[in-house]
Amino acid sequence: xxxxxxxxxxxxxxxxxxxxxxxxxxxxxxxxxxxxxxxxxxxxxxxxxxxxxxxxxxxxxxxxxxxxxxxxxxxxxxxxxxxxxxxxxxxxxxxxxxxxxxxxxxxxxxxxxxxxxxxxxxxxxxxxxxxxxxxxxxxxxxxxxxxxxxxxxxxxxxxxxxxxxxxxxxxxxxxxxxxxxx
Amino acid sequence: xxxxxxxxxxxxxxxxxxxxxxxxxxxxxxxxxxxxxxxxxxxxxxxxxxxxxxxxxxxxxxxxxxxxxxxxxxxxxx
Numbered sequence: 001x002x003x004x005x006x007x008x009x010x011x012x013x014x015x016x017x018x019x020x021x022x023x024x025x026x027x028x029x030x031x032x033x034x035x036x037x038x039x040x041x042x043x044x045x046x047x048x049x050x051x052x053x054x055x056x057x058x059x060x061x062x063x064x065x066x067x068x069x070x071x072x073x074x075x076x077x078x079x080x081x082x083x084x085x086x087x088x089x090x091x092x093x094x095x096x097x098x099x100x101x102x103x104x105x106x107x108x109x110x111x112x113x114x115x116x117x118x119x120x121x122x123x124x125x126x127x128x129x130x131x132x133x134x135x136x137x138x139x140x141x142x143x144x145x146x147x148x149x150x151x152x153x154x155x156x157x158x159x160x161x162x163x164x165x166x167x168x169x170x171x172x173x174x175x176x177x178x179x180x181x182x
Numbered sequence: 183x184x185x186x187x188x189x190x191x192x193x194x195x196x197x198x199x200x201x202x203x204x205x206x207x208x209x210x211x212x213x214x215x216x217x218x219x220x221x222x223x224x225x226x227x228x229x230x231x232x233x234x235x236x237x238x239x240x241x242x243x244x245x246x247x248x249x250x251x252x253x254x255x256x257x258x259x260x
Binding site (some may be wrong): 015019021022025031052064067074104125 | 188213216217218219220221223224227228229231232233235237238239241242243244245246247248250252253254256257259
């Protein structure tokens with residue numbers, strides 16, 4: 001739950017989560033993302049500039065990952081079409097407000113977008129790059145994929161639809177953990 | 183079956199009782215199918231990716247730095 005008991009409906013996704021879901025064999029991120037992107041309960045959003053820049057880097061992503069270009073392009077397309085892009089013009093003021101709340105200015109659009117759609121969540125691997133406590137005062141929580149699972153479980157008490165998805169999420173996560181243990 | 187849009191259909195079989203139970207429990211089979219498609223794509227592609235965690239972080243930072251530079255210029259920030 002966000003501040004004032006309002007339910008979190010927007011999740012701002014960092015570039016490292018998008019890339020990691022496709023280029024690193026990390027079951028948690030993949031499970032979380034595949035459920036969130038297909039869920040009607042929350043909207044996954046990102047600054048349009050970051051999504052466009054990911055698209056401009058397709059050749060580089062393909063070269064560095066040693067994956068065929070078409071595989072990278074088509075699979076990223078599948079992921080990116082589920083992410084709502086928001087133009088930075090729509091949250092310019094929030095970007096400026098969030099500059100003191102991030103360690104690197106390039107993360108300000110993520111924090112700014114989350115502030116615009118507060119109560120919201122920033123999903124990232126670089127939690128240390130955000131002033132989490134200060135952002136929380138603006139209704140923004142910063143989570144890693146693993147933390148988001150716990151957070152969603154907390155929200156289960158108030159949402160039966162999320163509860164069902166939470167169940168699915170738990171099942172997929174436990175399958176992946178078992179696979180790792182095997 | 184190969185589709186016109188370059189996609190290929192993969193048929194998956196689930197026990198009928200399991201699917202009926204899921205439906206009765208209020209699970210949307212459509213949402214489940216979409217999630218599985220996405221999850222399967224991610225798993226298949228990432229299995230053969232050679233990108234290390236540090237390479238991924240550098241790439242991700244590079245993307246965000248470039249996006250920031252373009253946006254800051256366009257919106258006249260800093």
